[in-house]
Amino acid sequence: MRILIKDGRVIDPENGMDAVNDVYIVAGKIVAVGDGPDSFQANHVINARGLVVCPGLVDLSVRLREPGLQYKATLESEMKAAAAGGITSLACPPDTDPPLDEPGLVEMLKDRARSLNQAHVYPIGALTQGLKGERLTEMAELHEAGCVAFSQSDKLLLGSRVMMQAMQYASTFNFRVWLRPEDDGIADSGVAHDGEVATRLGLPAVPVCAETIALSKIILIAKGTGAKVHVCRISSAEGVAMVREARQQGLPITCDVAVNHIHLSEMDISFFDSNCHLIPPLRGISDRDALRSGLVDGTIDAVCSDHAPVDEDAKLVPFGESEAGASCIELLLSLVLKWAEEINIPLAVAVAKVTSEPAKILGVEAGDLSVGAAADLCIFDPEQHWRVEASMLRSQGKNTPFLGMELQGKVKYTLANGIIVYED
Amino acid sequence: MNNPQLNKNGKLQHLLTTEGLPASILLKILDTAESFVGVTQRDIKKVPLLRGKAIFNLFFEPSTRTRTTFEIAAKRLSADIVNLNIAASSQSKGETMLDTVNNLSAMNADMFIVRHSQSGAAHLIARHVRPEIHVINAGDGRHAHPTQALLDMFTIRRYKRDFHNLRVAIVGDILHSRVARSQIHALTTLGVPEVRVISPKTLLPTKVERLGVHVYHDMEQGLKDVDVVLMLRLQNERMLGARLPSAEEYFKHYGLTQEKLALAKHDAIVMHPGPMNRGIEIDSAVADGKQSVILPQVTFGIAVRMAVMAILAGN
Numbered sequence: 001m002r003i004l005i006k007d008g009r010v011i012d013p014e015n016g017m018d019a020v021n022d023v024y025i026v027a028g029k030i031v032a033v034g035d036g037p038d039s040f041q042a043n044h045v046i047n048a049r050g051l052v053v054c055p056g057l058v059d060l061s062v063r064l065r066e067p068g069l070q071y072k073a074t075l076e077s078e079m080k081a082a083a084a085g086g087i088t089s090l091a092c093p094p095d096t097d098p099p100l101d102e103p104g105l106v107e108m109l110k111d112r113a114r115s116l117n118q119a120h121v122y123p124i125g126a127l128t129q130g131l132k133g134e135r136l137t138e139m140a141e142l143h144e145a146g147c148v149a150f151s152q153s154d155k156l157l158l159g160s161r162v163m164m165q166a167m168q169y170a171s172t173f174n175f176r177v178w179l180r181p182e183d184d185g186i187a188d189s190g191v192a193h194d195g196e197v198a199t200r201l202g203l204p205a206v207p208v209c210a211e212t213i214a215l216s217k218i219i220l221i222a223k224g225t226g227a228k229v230h231v232c233r234i235s236s237a238e239g240v241a242m243v244r245e246a247r248q249q250g251l252p253i254t255c256d257v258a259v260n261h262i263h264l265s266e267m268d269i270s271f272f273d274s275n276c277h278l279i280p281p282l283r284g285i286s287d288r289d290a291l292r293s294g295l296v297d298g299t300i301d302a303v304c305s306d307h308a309p310v311d312e313d314a315k316l317v318p319f320g321e322s323e324a325g326a327s328c329i330e331l332l333l334s335l336v337l338k339w340a341e342e343i344n345i346p347l348a349v350a351v352a353k354v355t356s357e358p359a360k361i362l363g364v365e366a367g368d369l370s371v372g373a374a375a376d377l378c379i380f381d382p383e384q385h386w387r388v389e390a391s392m393l394r395s396q397g398k399n400t401p402f403l404g405m406e407l408q409g410k411v412k413y414t415l416a417n418g419i420i421v422y423e424d
Numbered sequence: 425m426n427n428p429q430l431n432k433n434g435k436l437q438h439l440l441t442t443e444g445l446p447a448s449i450l451l452k453i454l455d456t457a458e459s460f461v462g463v464t465q466r467d468i469k470k471v472p473l474l475r476g477k478a479i480f481n482l483f484f485e486p487s488t489r490t491r492t493t494f495e496i497a498a499k500r501l502s503a504d505i506v507n508l509n510i511a512a513s514s515q516s517k518g519e520t521m522l523d524t525v526n527n528l529s530a531m532n533a534d535m536f537i538v539r540h541s542q543s544g545a546a547h548l549i550a551r552h553v554r555p556e557i558h559v560i561n562a563g564d565g566r567h568a569h570p571t572q573a574l575l576d577m578f579t580i581r582r583y584k585r586d587f588h589n590l591r592v593a594i595v596g597d598i599l600h601s602r603v604a605r606s607q608i609h610a611l612t613t614l615g616v617p618e619v620r621v622i623s624p625k626t627l628l629p630t631k632v633e634r635l636g637v638h639v640y641h642d643m644e645q646g647l648k649d650v651d652v653v654l655m656l657r658l659q660n661e662r663m664l665g666a667r668l669p670s671a672e673e674y675f676k677h678y679g680l681t682q683e684k685l686a687l688a689k690h691d692a693i694v695m696h697p698g699p700m701n702r703g704i705e706i707d708s709a710v711a712d713g714k715q716s717v718i719l720p721q722v723t724f725g726i727a728v729r730m731a732v733m734a735i736l737a738g739n
Contacts, residue, residue, distance in 0.1 A: 199629035200443070202543040202566030202605055207630070271428055272544030316522055316552075318542035320565065 001043055001418060002026050004036070008048025008379060012055060013352035014368035023053055025375040028418035033369055044420075048379055051412055054351045056088025056119075056376035058358040058367045060256050060304035061232065062329055064121070065396075066112065067105060068097025073309040073396035075109075078329070079118040081395035083422035085305070085330040086378030086411040088119050089359065089366040094126040095153035101126035101137045103145035110146045118421045120376075122148045122362055124178060127166050131155040136166055140173055148362050149230065151178035154279055156214070164221045171227035176254075176363070180232040181214035181239065182206075182280060191320045193283040197266040203320060206281050208236045215239050219246045222253060230361055231255040233306055235280035237290030244299040254361050255299065257291050258306035259335045260326055264288070264401055274315045274322035275401045278306075292343060295353060302358035303339075305332040309397020327397030331388065333380060334407035341408070347382070375418035384410040428550055435739040438550045438559040439732050441568035442610040450613060454578050456731035457724070463500060464726050473734050474503035477534040481507045482549075483562070484521065484540040489698060490562050490572075493722070494537050497729035503535075525549050533557060535736065543567035543602075558736040566600050572697050573606035575728040577614060579721050580652055583693050587611070593620040593646050593688075594637075595678060596656030596705055597627040603697045604656055605635075612636040622646035624678065626667040643678055647687045655680055655696040658705045671704050681707045685715065693717045 003025040010021040010033060017033070024032040024040055031037060062082065065073040082090055092109075094100035100109070106123050113121035125147030129135045132155075139150055150170055152158055158166070163179075170177045190206035192198040198205040215231065219242065222229045231243055234257055243255045260278055265288045269276045276282055294300040308325025315322050328335075332354060340350035359367030366376060388405050390398035414422035427444050431437040436449055463471055479498045481491050491507060498505035510524060525536065535558045538546045543565030550559040563569040577587075584590055592611055598604045598621050611619045612635070621632060622640045633639055640646030647653065658674065668674050685694065694706075694716045702708045711718060 194630045196631045196634045199631055200605070200635065202564075202568070202602060204566075205630065272547050313520065316548070317520065318540065318545040318548055318565070320542045320544070 002041060003044045003046065003375070003418060004040065004042035005046045005048050005053055005377070005379065008051050008053035010053045010369065011348050011351050012369040013348050014356040015370060018348045023369065023377070025418045028375055030369055030371055030373050030375050032371060046379065046413060050381065051379050052347070052382050053377060053379050055355040055367045055369055056378050056414065056416060057086045057333060057354045058362065059087045059090040059307070059329065059332060059354070060302055060358045060361060061258070062090040062092050062305060062307045063095070063309065064092050065309060066096060066109065072311050075112055075116065077394065077396040078307070078309065079113065079116050081329050081393065082119045083414045083416070084394050084411060086333050086380060086414050087329060088376035088378070088414065088416045089122065089362070089364065090119050091122045091124050091148065091362055093124050093151060093153040094131065095155060099126045099131045100124070100147070101129050101131070103138070103141045106142055106145040106147055117419060118416055120366065120416070122364060124148065125150045127152050127177060128158070128162065133158045133162055136169055139170060139175055143173065143175060148364060149176045149178050151232070154180060156180070156182050156184045160217060163217065164225065167221050167227035167229070168225045171225055174228070176228040176230050178230040178232050179218055180280070181211050181218055181234070183210045183213045186210040186213060191277060191281065192269060193266045193281040195266050195284050197269050201269065201272060208238055208283070211236050211239045211280065212242060215242050219251065219253065222251050228252040233258045233261070233280060233304070234291065234300065235261055235283050235287065237287045240290045240294040240299055244294065247299060254301045256302045256304050256358070256361070257295060257300050259303050259328060259332055260306065260401060261288065262292050262295065262303065262339050263335060268401055272319040273401065274317070274319050275326060275399050275403065277319055277322050277324050278326055279324040292339060296343065296345060301361060303332070303336050303353045304358065305329045307395070309395050310399045312398065315399050326400050327393065327395045328400055329395060330393055331400060331402055331407065333378070333411060334409045337382065337409040338407060375415055377415040378411060379413040380409055380411045382409050384408070386410050428547060431739060436735060437739060439570050439736065440546050440550055440559065440561045442570045442573050442606045442613065443568070445613065447613050447615070450574065450577065450610060453574055453728065453731050453735060454581060456735060457578050457727040460727040460730040461724065464723070469500050470502055471500065472502045474498065474501035474737055477503040477737060478532060479503045479505045479535040479537065479733070480528050480533050481505060482510060482525070482528070482536050482538045483508065484510045484538070484545065486511055487539050487563070490539065493725050494562060494729055497726050497733060500726070501730055501733055503733070521545065521549070522552055525553060529554055529557060535560065535733065537562050539563045541565055560732060560736070563602055565602065566605070567602050568606045569602040570606050571729050571732055572603050573610040574732070575721060575725040576607055576654065576695060577610050578724045578728050579695060579717055582724070583717060584651055587614040587616050590616050590652060591618045591620070591650040592616055592652040592654065593622055593650045594654045594656065595622045595643070595646070595680065597658050597662060598623050598632060598656070599627045599629045600659065600662070601656050607654055608635050608637055620646050620650065622678070624668070627662070643684055644687055647684055650688045651692055653680065653685065653688060653692055653694045655694065655706050657697060657699065658701055675704055679705055679707060680710050682709050682713065685710055695721055698722070
């Protein structure tokens with residue numbers, strides 16, 4: 001298959017390109033950007049005039065709900081949703097049922113994903129067996145099976161000693177440990193940020209120090225062990241400041257934020273909107289603003305969708321009993337563009353936050369349009385407006401705080417390995 | 425942000441919280457309740473205002489007192505009221521709260537009175553019922569208990585006449601109290617210039633001053649020159665965690681005794697939403713003393729709940 005993508009504005013942050021160009025694809029690989037090979041005969045031409053052509057998006061947190069949680073979503077539904085979101089590489093956390101703590105499970109997931117021929121799936125292995133925070137998993141074995149990093153997902157339950165030893169062991173093999181900073185003793189049964197909204201609504205609260213206490217522990221252990229750490233889904237201004245300082249000290253720490261948290265705050269809970277019940281909780285406006293500027297100055301490397309499809313019944317209960325999470329994979333691009341436009345930064349910077357930067361954290365070949373790279377591309381219309389409606393989401397989860405909102409920037413084509421996996 | 429309590433004509437559709445309601449609506453409820461006080465004191469304590477209306481007491485959390493007062497209020501308005509103790513029936517069979525509500529709606533309910541242990545339960549139900557059905561929140565988690573707050577306002581007005589020159593102190597477990605939250609919103613809306621909360625730091629929610637109150641940790645300072653003392657119930661389970669060391673220490677610092685009450689104005693009134701823990705948050709001498717209006721609160725509670733039901737049914 002020979003594909004020519006004509007006249008698009010090619011944004012490839014890794015290669016410093018932002019210009020109208022043609023992209024040539026042969027047999028699933030990019031063979032040229034700009035001037036094509038002599039006598040190139042395309043089987044298929046995509047007219048990208050007025051559209052942006054960028055690397056396929058790389059999403060650091062997508063719950064596919066397989067194995068075990070298919071009542072919430074299936075691999076098929078969520079991979080289709082990913083394609084519609086322009087995502088061609090995704091990392092899935094190990095909090096499946098059973099958790100991804102055995103090589104067999106990881107291989108099965110990778111096989112299932114491969115057979116669907118869509119986005120590349122990169123499983124994050126469980127750091128401890130059953131995510132129980134007691135015994136380490138066979139990280140080297142899991143790595144061979146396809147795990148690119150190790151995490152506790154949202155099951156924190158990690159004592160200081162186990163955390164230290166897990167990070168030491170992982171660093172033996174140069175594996176990166178992904179941790180979401182939250183002290184579960186302090187977070188306890190909280191469901192909302194400890195601020196004026198939780199006070200007004202009478203919701204059990206999670207104070208900011210649940211994040212900063214865990215973060216200080218992570219940073220100090222990283223300092224002591226030299227382990228590479230990726231801080232997942234940071235939520236507070238104080239947390240951003242701590243990561244910034246740790247990076248200034250030269251510690252090998254990277255960081256991501258969920259796209260919900262750069263747009264929403266505790267105020268969006270309004271009258272108990274359970275679609276705003278998220279982990280970590282939506283915090284104050286000043287926290288949200290600190291996350292946005294942390295992203296600009298590079299303290300936060302990447303934005304992820306933190307996609308968590310939840311079945312409808314689990315949200316149709318009082319806020320505190322509802323299941324946390326939002327279905328966001330199809331909104332990631334538009335919401336990152338919205339952030340870029342609101343704070344007036346170049347499109348290429350925004351694109352990097354969902355392509356080249358997360359690819360570096362994953363340590364995989366993705367997120368750029370280099371010649372010879374797999375033809376993973378997202379082609380989007382930066383001007384087109386669309387309204388978020390439950391009926392148009394391909395994900396089985398319709399739970400998003402952005403329902404009914406008008407967004408700008410619409411994916412028109414997604415190519416994975418040179419195959420058109422989505423066309424609007 | 426639409427106020428989910430008002431219909432498109434700006435009239436009260438549901439009573440879910442005292443927050444965000446204009447003073448005019450709160451005062452209309454109090455004024456209407458005045459007219460019902462007379463009814464409740466007559467020999468024949470019944471008016472035909474809600475004849476033929478079907479009201480369901482949906483109590484997802486056990487309660488005897490509140491449920492009974494709503495039941496009496498509905499009966500005095502000649503409504504048909506059905507009590508459902510749901511904690512012990514459908515929910516334990518796995519039926520969801522909204523399924524229960526839908527089933528009862530299909531039986532042509534006109535009004536639901538909802539009590540639930542989770543904040544926001546009444547809002548959720550109000551959002552999902554048919555538009556002609558009214559929902560009254562009879563207490564949701566730590567969030568709101570608007571009829572309790574309204575009967576407190578009614579009592580305050582009865583004894584103090586005007587809200588605009590009062591100092592009111594709310595004492596106790598503000599953090600877990602739906603009553604306190606509803607009282608604070610009602611008091612500030614009705615123009616009380618100084619609302620104080622008195623509590624140890626472990627029983628105060630974050631940024632509570634944003635609700636428009638002054639925070640005190642010392643009972644002697646907090647009670648000084650107040651006109652109204654609103655005591656809160658301290659749940660026994662608060663002693664189980666690390667919020668408080670003991671009931672004795674709590675009583676010593678935050679229990680209302682005659683000595684502490686003497687710091688308030690000489691004609692200050694003492695209120696309590698019940699049920700009281702004598703010797704924990706309030707001394708018997710105060711609870712039964714001449715400044716206590718705790719029993720009149722109960723009497724007025726019927727009239728206020730009648731007023732709320734009558735107003736909702738008419739909107």
